Amino acid sequence: MTTAVTRPLTVTARITTPDTAPTPTTPAAYTATVYVNTAHHSFDGYQPHHPLAAATRTDGSPLRLVFHASDRIRDHEDAADAAFEVGNRQDADDNGQTWPADIRSVSVGDVIKVTGPDHWIVHLSVDHTGFTPVHEPTHLTDLAGSRASSRR
Template identity: 75%
Template sequence: MTTAVTRPLTVTARIADADGSAPAPAVYTATVYMNTHDDNFDGYEPHHPLAAATRRDSSPLRLVFHASSRIRDHEDAADAAYEVGNRQGADDNGQTWPDNIRSVSVGDVIKITGPDASTVHLSVDSYGFSPVPEPTTLVALTDPRVTHRD
């Protein structure tokens, strides 16, 4: 004997913006600043010089993470950037960490801009992150402790 089962109708809708395009996903972007001070692995201090991580062609390296159950806030995005910066995967656009730059370490600073355009600077600590003021001492990424040649 067979019994008929009635399923409720399911409608999948794609909500579009006024111009007909789909809304952009909420995105966090990360910029990693490598600490180039002699005592860089002892932690970040506001007077330490920092160099923004770049691609091999010297263009800015911006890591992108879509808001999700894994990326819910600025600190989650910083944690994801730290993982990419330690060659443990890629960002949500498939971008990996350049092989000519050292891994992200204690003393570095990660700048996270959230979907609402708010920006937070977080220093990498031995465990987790600490909020810090926006760095003011930026230098070119030429320090041999940060970059290395193949």
């Protein structure tokens, strides 16, 4: 003989706590900030006494170019090279940012600051062929007076 038994409904749920929550994987990224050399006749290369101005968006906010680590972007110099391409209106960064129309192209004598996923910061001067590591620039000026300038 069988007897019907009524059982209470049970629900099994996975409760995610902060200790067990899956962490979102953000691809490692390099951030590049271009410092435009505002010294007259600076196409011979960057010198520590040259005044530099950080490239900004048209609203005045800092322009930070982002490049995700990949087969193309493996180190600080690759990120600087990608920033150079964006700064010469040949490409966009990985967030779709392009170079502002009212800032001259990136040229010899400018400095590119690259922060890597390892939090190392490297300053690289743009040379005729490649880049050279330099100390952090100390003569920073406002780009407002230099926007759209190609007088150098």
